[in-house]
Amino acid sequence: MSGSLPPIDVRPASVGDVSLILRFIKELAAYERAEQQVVATEASLRASLFGEGARAHALICRVAGADAGFAVYFFNYSTWQGRQGLYLEDLYVSPAYRNAGAGKKMLQHLARMAVTKGCGRFEWSVLDWNEPAVAFYESIGAVAMTEWVRYRLEGEGLAQLAKDSGAGSTA
Template sequence: MIRTATPADIPVIHALIRELAAYEKEPEEARATPEQLHEALFGEHPAAYAHIAADDTTGEPVGFALWFLSFSTWRGVHGIYLEDLYVRPAVRGSGHGKALLTELARICVARGYQRLEWSVLNWNRPAIDFYEALGARPQDEWTVYRLTDGALSKLGG
């Protein structure tokens, strides 16, 4: 079962983000607070959106997708950038990840968006295999760059 997140889901989204950061071996980088998540998802000007994967029997949240709109100057339309997709290890392989991606693809098609994009760590072979089995292809000719912390402050200061 996939549903749109509500403000009541903030604690579980926060917990899932922390679990994802631990899985990706960078728990100290997950600094977002529940208050920040609430403002980003449900504030006056939402910057992002989220969907919850829930167990079909219990309704317990077991995963989430957090995304925002991108824009392609070449295509002239929006797309979705998937910031985080996470399904708890105990239920992986049960279809929750595919259901979350299917919902985002459905939104793209319904709204005329032409891209659904995300990043995956090079060492995360299970995720890469999963994404490629769905038909996703890596954009190997692109390298992601990021400014954070001191480098960002130095450039922007």
């Protein structure tokens, strides 16, 4: 995209956007070299983003009237601050719309939401090899939290811990 920036609109996603969200998730997974890890379906997204008690939310970004990207976020909590924070799970802009300002527009939308809701933090993670994303985040003033190491428990490990009787626990 060159010349003047096209109009960019960011709006909350609706249940009618489920197939679009899934398409963006698959595009993001391909970019992150993790296509085989996508198990989300339209049904699971409908339930988790729009069903009763849904805790995650999504935004849709359009550039010049075309679907360009999405963001998924949820509210977490900081015990040190004694208030909630906003966590950005995924931010994705299709290649044809990169450098048009879509990513920044979605981050601004979420930052305004975090401020309005009294959040103490707005956080997200980025793959260390994703240099364009790292450069973009640093250009808007975000700071890498290099002293923190992220851990994950999923699949069989999660199931095993859930059924473990706790015998021999050191924690």
